[in-house]
Amino acid sequence: MEIKLLTTIKANTMSESLFERLGGVKGIEKIVDDVVDAHLNNPVISARFTPYLEQPKNLSRIKSHTVEFFTAGSGGPLDYTGKDMVTTHKGMNISASEYMETMEDILLILDKHGKNAQTKKDVLEILWSLKGMIIGQ
Numbered sequence: 001m002e003i004k005l006l007t008t009i010k011a012n013t014m015s016e017s018l019f020e021r022l023g024g025v026k027g028i029e030k031i032v033d034d035v036v037d038a039h040l041n042n043p044v045i046s047a048r049f050t051p052y053l054e055q056p057k058n059l060s061r062i063k064s065h066t067v068e069f070f071t072a073g074s075g076g077p078l079d080y081t082g083k084d085m086v087t088t089h090k091g092m093n094i095s096a097s098e099y100m101e102t103m104e105d106i107l108l109i110l111d112k113h114g115k116n117a118q119t120k121k122d123v124l125e126i127l128w129s130l131k132g133m134i135i136g137q
């Protein structure tokens, strides 16, 4: 019984793409909204994001690009139409600890949305692979 249950969980995790496990475009939109809120409330990095509260058009552009980015990167059906990661973060001189704070916020929100350890690990792996394009640009 237990073995059967475990096998089912494993099969589900393996057959569903990361995109599906994140809840499709709708799920990713909710995650991105909550992650931006978490960044706005994170004292280490909030100053990077608070100016966008006065630029709602810009903020929604950044959010929809981020939704596209995670949809495309997780096997979903949207193309990413934003700037590449180096160009986007150029001139910001983001530190390693700021980068770690964004990862922490994202993991907390994935927890809040009930995502399992494998899903968090998969997202973390993608974010980790990009860190050289984000830090110190």
Ligand code: HEM
Pocket: 045, 048, 049, 061, 062, 065, 066, 069, 081, 082, 083, 084, 088, 089, 094, 098, 099, 100, 102, 127, 128, 130, 131, 134
């Ligand atoms: C692996 C980690 C990260 C990923 C995948 C990522 C991804 C993105 C994406 C997709 C955009 C939208 C680009 C566009 O609209 O063309 C963006 C914008 C932005 N990111 Fe990141 N980011 C990461 C880390 C960070 C960190 C650590 C910070 C600062 C603490 C940061 C600050 C910003 C800011 C301020 C913008 C808005 C730039 C603008 O005005 O166009 N990002 N990021």
